[in-house]
Amino acid sequence: MTFPFTRMRRMRKEDFSRRLMREHRISSDDLIYPMFVIEGNNSREHIPSMPGIERVSIDILLEEAAELVDLGIPMIALFPVVSNDKKSLLAEEAYNPNGLAQRAVKALKEAFPELGVMTDVALDPFTTHGQDGIIDESGYVLNDVTVDTLVKQALSHAQAGADVIAPSDMMDGRIGEIRNELETEGFINTLIMAYSAKYASAYYGPFRDAVGSSTNLGKGNKFTYQMDPANSNEAIREIMLDLDEGADMVMVKPGMPYLDIVRRVKTELEVPTFVYQVSGEYAMQMAAFQNGWLDKDTVMMESLLAFKRAGADGILTYFAKDAARLLKN
Ligand code: PBG
Secondary structure (H helix, E strand, O other), X not given: OOOOOOOHHHHHOOHHHHXXXXXXXXXXXXXXXXXXXXXXXXXXXXXXXXXXXXXXXXXXXXXXXXXXXXXXXXXXXXXXXXXXXHOEOOXXXXXXXXXXXXXXXXXXXXXXXXXXXXXXXOOOOOEOOOOOOOEOOOOOEOHHXXXXXXXXXXXXHHHHOOOEEEEOOOOOOHHHHHHHHHHHOOOOOXXXXXXXXXXXXXXXXXXXXXXXXXXXXXXXXXXXXOEOOOOOHHHHHXXXXXXXXXOXXXXXXXXXXXXXXXXXXXXXXXXXXXXXXXXXXHHXXXXXXXXXXXXXXXXXXXXXXXXXXXXXXXXXXXXXXXXXXXXXX
């Protein structure tokens, strides 16, 4: 039947019917908050390219975590920022049992056992050159050597009490090796969220400022391990491999420019699917908000809803705290 029997606007006229037909909703349950942690006490550092986001010392991290728990945010994702003297060619600091990430996890799990803590497994915060792995003389990131180190890093996170290990390095075979080690060491319930379809994106710029890897990386790029933004089938293949190797959850990253990939993953593989609204997406929206060009609350929520509509089960977003506050009121 066509017009006037069908009038699409009938259902849109009143708030009650709009609410009833609404297909997707954002709740605090959907949100994962990425946080940057530094050494020190009572320290907060602004990140110029990420207004509103700070690097914080562990004591402040705990204060923040109390609010996140209160807001109903299920999990945070931790990113350590270490000084240059802790960086090396072999990234040994990555698996230091008393390293910053490991101490932060312990402190968080002691204070807030109910808050999920996810850790980033990749070597870029700890290499002198800012690459996610160990390089040869030509600068090429070596796969299998890197995986050995990632396994040690992942185990040290699990030993510290991390709930979710999240390899973001894009080496081949790392999920299987990490899963194997976790099983062998008795960490059978440690979850793995694989950054499976991680693109070689220019949207990571502000994050690299935040962790201080941009200067070290210089003109370097990550094209030999992160995916070409031109590809879609390759993402499905990456995800199938990570699932086979033992990933519990998979991720697409960045977010908004890759919604088509999120939808494909959810439809074709029907697995717990996550998306990362990355630093550059946050930065560009914040720039518009701060200029008064876009309205923060509504645009932020619309951007998050897009991920749910595309099929994401959860979203890593720097807006997590702001969105959860808004949802609470
Ligand atoms: C490091 C890592 C990156 C991000 C998460 N983990 C940067 C990169 O791969 O260069 C990006 C997150 C963001 O941009 O918000 N392996």
